[in-house]
Amino acid sequence: MKKISNSLFWRLSLFFLIILLIISGVYIYTTHNSSLIYSQETSQKLNRPLAERVAKFTQPFINGSINEKEVEDLFHNVMVLNPSVEVYLLDKAGEILSYYAPFGQVKLDRIDLSPIHRFINDKEAFIKGEDPRNPGIQKIFSAASIENNEQIVGYIYIILASEEYTSVTDMLAHNYQIKLATKAVIITFLTAIIIGLIVIWFLTKNVNKISVAVNRFKQGDLKARIRLQSKGELSVLANNIDAMADTIVNNINEIRSVEKLRKELISNISHDLRTPLTSIQGYAETLVLLEEKLDKKTKIKYLNTILSSTQRVKKMVENLFEISKLEAHQVETKKETFSINELLSDMVMKFDLMAKSKSINFKINMAEDNTMVFADIALMERVFQNLLENALNHTQSGGTVLISIEKKHRSSIEITIKDTGVGISSEELPYIFDRYKKGAYGTHKGTGLGLAIVKKILELHKLDIKVESEMNVGTSFSFKLPVYS
Structure with missing residues (x-):
């Protein structure tokens, strides 16, 4: 019984622990992603006018050529004031013309303009674009067109999550996730233990009753029954076991009754057969031993008695054969x-x-x-x-x-x-x-x-x-x- 309880306890506790760990993991992952998206969308909303302001206060093109000095100083100042951004100058085809970064850090030569056009045309959309320093990675950005004589000649493209910013946020997020995961595991484990104990107490209480009653019945206490008061699957199981026990007891009583009847039957048949057989034997022996001394009338009388006893035995056997066929359902x-x-x-x-x-x-x-x-x-x-x-x-x-x-x-x-x-x-x-x-x-x-x-x-x-x-x-x-x- 104790083994059953312990087995149920550990299995159910482990089950609850795994379920709660999975739920905690999903919760942490969902919360982290939601927080990240929320932070990125908020940052993009707040910094949406940034590229437009940079484009407004600079003249990156002079007579069709790039004003390298002014562009470099402006980009440097913007990135110093806001280290979380990276500023790029693009031509109207999306080719990168200028940026402020050490040599070799920028991996792309051209930026896909589709997200930029969507950003400029849709003021409410949350949009990500290519990161020139990390090909294949999408980041939030701010963008604005540069116009000359009402003609677009280029774009200011600002990544709002620079490598430095991403590095810092990733480190902080990692630490935050470790702390959150540790707390979640501790809370989950304690919750699983508490819930497991409560659930096991309710379950094993009835399981133990069932086990005790079945064990008593197995040991010979044919009156042992479960009689659970609660409702549910275990109650149905208990009722089925009680019904099965009643059927077994009825079958046992029927077998005992049949066995008793069988013994009575054998005893009665033996007694009833003994009487005519004894009579047959007695008169037959008399006829054999005293054949010469008995007159014809006495011999006929003895033979009639033998015949009567023989007919009685025959009738008894016929009756037994007939009742056996009837009880075996062999008669149609x-x-x-x-x-x-x-x-x-x-x-x-x-x-x-x-x-x-x-x-x-x-x-x-x-x-x-x-x-x-x-x-x-x-x-x-x-x-x-x-x-x-x-x-x-x-x-x-x-x-x-x-x-x-x-x-x-x-x-x-x-x-x-x-x-x-x-x-x-x-x-x-x-x-x-x-x-x-x-x-x-x-x-x-x-x-x-x-x-x-x-x-x-x-x-x-x-x-x-x-x-x-x-x-x-x-x-x-x-x-x-x-x-x-």
């Missing part, structure tokens, strides 16, 4: 139209003998018309078989099992199978459709899978089944089937 419905009256009549005939043998009153109330339904007839036959077996097995002698068909709606009919048997307790009622849950039915023959199969088949048809029961009064199962139209 083959729906067709059929008469519900005919199907139930066949089922009554099939179970009539069983009902008579137990002295149970077995009745059916048919639909008024020959109602046609739409479903898988084979699967529906299996549903009725299991429900009727269940009803007959749990109804005592003298009781009643009633099948009724009632058309409550144009699109469906309701089928109810009701018995006057032992009933189901309210505690067991919610679990009777669970696989191998027999409850009170365990006192009767059966695999405990019949009702589970009924439930799965009806779910395949997207149908619900309702059950009502009262102890020692009876039980009724009812569901609806769609009418074919």
Whole structure:
């Protein structure tokens, strides 16, 4: 946890530091350039009339020739009075005719006149021109035309930022930038640390909560949850983790429930298989050992018992195979139209003998018309078989099992199978459709899978089944089937 906090702290602090350093650098650069442009434009505005005044008080040309002495003295005096300027005399084509500077310092022979013309014609423009001493560098200037008999014969061209002036300003600017950069770095670093600490405190507070809760959950505390009160991305993350934890806990509980059910299933199957198999083994051994001593009637009785037990084992295996296929979604419905009256009549005939043998009153109330339904007839036959077996097995002698068909709606009919048997307790009622849950039915023959199969088949048809029961009064199962139209 501490490692996470430290890692976040240094990474975010470094991030803020870099961002603020970049911002400081951009600010220093922008401020410096803005100040420089402001200073240059101000200087050009203030010194705009300078060249015009020089041109006014001098006569650089006498009879078409340059007055070298007067020009040199004037240029020298101007540069002495204002060391930040350099004065040049140009002819009307821009060629440099005269200047005051040591030999070799002036590198250009000609000046581009376009900026000079713009300067003279546009009194408000901020314009730079060529520096004769530094080719390729643009500097602020002042310029004025020299006229003779209203004809332009040349120009006074004054650079307002001389080499000496530039050298001094560059040195001062360099020192100023170092001081400004040093202050900016110190302020930026301190700001980054302070902001980093504040941000990290807010972030790691919730990150630590998330980390602690996840760690507790990992260690086995399945009730550990984050429950952040704040809003934002971390809150969304925390809610997603809590939802994931709830899903994991539900899955674990489901796995435990399935595992418990599996153990119960194996135990119950083992018990139910042991009884008929023991019976088969016992009677088979008796037949082998006492074959000569047993009469024919006794042998037939023993063989019938073996056959009955074998059929019971077969039915149990078939039920297990069927519920496995239903739960694995390997059974597909083959729906067709059929008469519900005919199907139930066949089922009554099939179970009539069983009902008579137990002295149970077995009745059916048919639909008024020959109602046609739409479903898988084979699967529906299996549903009725299991429900009727269940009803007959749990109804005592003298009781009643009633099948009724009632058309409550144009699109469906309701089928109810009701018995006057032992009933189901309210505690067991919610679990009777669970696989191998027999409850009170365990006192009767059966695999405990019949009702589970009924439930799965009806779910395949997207149908619900309702059950009502009262102890020692009876039980009724009812569901609806769609009418074919």
